[in-house]
Amino acid sequence: GAGVSQSPSNKVTEKGKDVELRCDPISGHTALYWYRQSLGQGLEFLIYFQGNSAPDKSGLPSDRFSAERTGGSVSTLTIQRTQQEDSAVYLCASSLAGTKGYNEQFFGPGTRLTVL
């Protein structure tokens, strides 16, 4: 079956521009996560969605970052006025949110963002 997809796969933008990253989770997965990973670094949690609501936005690094999810499916991560330090791979993951908490996450291939 189809896995998690993300678009674009690569994005090069100029400092100060806005960018929008898209994630299509696995059908039926109610939980959706955004992470970013800088070169040689670990995964940095950004935001978690349960359905369309985001109970935890604690990882968003600044108010330039926002995310939404519609129809319990597609999610977009928007970065306004991009800065060079925003350059990273942005990973999306989805999972079945069961009653026992965390379940296996399935990751998309990521969007590699480069801010010039």
Add this chain to the structure above:
Amino acid sequence: RKEVEQDPGPFNVPEGATVAFNCTYSNSASQSFFWYRQDCRKEPKLLMSVYSSGNEDGRFTAQLNRASQYISLLIRDSKLSDSATYLCVVNRGSYIPTFGRGTSLIVHP
């Protein structure tokens, strides 16, 4: 102290060797534990869950030591294809896991 800590390595081993990684966690309330594998410039993928009783999947064995608050991953008879970064994941019973920064393994001929 970081919530989840791993030795970044790299662990450089010959084919056929046995190699083990540890991952320590700081929160004693942690409930579930996992190992993910991440190949270079790829997304992480679940390798195996870690159960209290320990579990084995082919050449891979995972163990949990709650008293000392660490989990381990043992790889026997290493293959070139095992070269990757191994991420430790710990969850405190919420929907948000904590990822370690990963341990790099390089298996050479």
